[in-house]
Amino acid sequence: MTLAKVLTIAGSDSGGGAGIQADLKTFQELDTYGMSVITAITAQNTRGVQAVFPVQLEALRAQLESVLSDIGAHSVKTGMLVSAEHIQIIAELLSTYGYNNLVIDPVLGSTTGSELTKQEAIHELKTTLWPMATVVTPNLIEAARILETAPIETVQEMEEAVYQLHELGASNILLKGGHLPGEESIDLLYDGQNLTHFSQKRINQANTHGTGCTLASAIAAELAKGADIIDAVETAKAFVTCAIKEGFSIGNGAGPVNHSAYRRRS
Numbered sequence: 001m002t003l004a005k006v007l008t009i010a011g012s013d014s015g016g017g018a019g020i021q022a023d024l025k026t027f028q029e030l031d032t033y034g035m036s037v038i039t040a041i042t043a044q045n046t047r048g049v050q051a052v053f054p055v056q057l058e059a060l061r062a063q064l065e066s067v068l069s070d071i072g073a074h075s076v077k078t079g080m081l082v083s084a085e086h087i088q089i090i091a092e093l094l095s096t097y098g099y100n101n102l103v104i105d106p107v108l109g110s111t112t113g114s115e116l117t118k119q120e121a122i123h124e125l126k127t128t129l130w131p132m133a134t135v136v137t138p139n140l141i142e143a144a145r146i147l148e149t150a151p152i153e154t155v156q157e158m159e160e161a162v163y164q165l166h167e168l169g170a171s172n173i174l175l176k177g178g179h180l181p182g183e184e185s186i187d188l189l190y191d192g193q194n195l196t197h198f199s200q201k202r203i204n205q206a207n208t209h210g211t212g213c214t215l216a217s218a219i220a221a222e223l224a225k226g227a228d229i230i231d232a233v234e235t236a237k238a239f240v241t242c243a244i245k246e247g248f249s250i251g252n253g254a255g256p257v258n259h260s261a262y263r264r265r266s
């Protein structure tokens with residue numbers, strides 16, 4: 001089998017738990033070749049985000065051109081996208097060089113409450129990049145902000161939201177239910193015809209920093225290896241569940257998930 005190449009376009013997390021660092025760890029663990037285009041540098045730890053330094057637009061463009069003109073990618077995953085201008089450049093260069101699978105994790109803020117993608121960039125994300133995606137993976141907070149609706153608080157409301165999110169034009173929507181209380185942590189995948197539930201027992205764990213980045217990166221890695229979307233999500237859900245179970249208790253806040261746990265599963 002040929003080497004599966006995966007590119008993440010996301011922000012750097014100095015604490016190593018989310019963003020580019022989580023993505024590259026995930027790609028490595030799933031036997032793919034990982035590459036990274038950095039949209040912003042964050043000063044971040046387990047307690048929160050202390051500062052955000054967006055990269056200049058020429059720096060973003062140069063990184064994308066270097067990677068896409070030479071190495072190419074079987075899958076591209078996006079995370080923190082910063083601004084409308086950053087999104088336009090990403091959409092332009094992906095269209096110029098072509099792409100196979102695009103996984104969009106529509107990161108708007110950190111779990112600790114800091115803004116990572118500007119409010120005014122949401123419109124650009126929805127109209128420019130979203131329709132290019134193989135799958136978009138919002139959490140409940142992101143879904144409500146994107147749809148401009150009230151908080152999503154039940155599985156039935158999740159189902160209604162996933163249908164509406166699909167109308168924005170991506171091939172698939174994976175709506176993540178990590179923030180919904182209950183015995184099970186349920187994610188819903190909708191491809192425009194079929195709704196698939198992915199459910200795992202909720203783990204009582206405070207160290208969940210980086211779960212969303214890890215799930216989306218695992219999907220991108222599996223798609224790059226040739227899996228279909230259902231199998232890719234199935235593996236990614238198993239990967240993130242193992243990672244949450246063995247989350248690291250480091251720092252004074254919410255620690256990161258453990259990316260090597262899936263490889264060591266029994």
Ligand SMILES: Nc1ncnc2c1ncn2[C@@H]1O[C@H](COP(=O)(O)OP(=O)(O)O)[C@@H](O)[C@H]1O
Nearest residue numbers: 139176177178179185186201202203211212215
């Ligand atoms: N406590 C938990 N136990 C089991 N799975 C969880 C838990 N928290 C989150 N997940 C899973 O982790 C993935 C990321 O979900 P979520 O936390 O909703 O996203 P985000 O990190 O973007 O806020 C989803 O598959 C979700 O179901």
Ligand SMILES: Cc1ncc(COP(=O)(O)O)c(N)n1
Nearest residue numbers: 011012018019110111209210
């Ligand atoms: C650079 C970067 N990208 C994404 C997240 C979201 O991760 P989380 O929801 O775990 O805070 C983050 N905190 N930092």
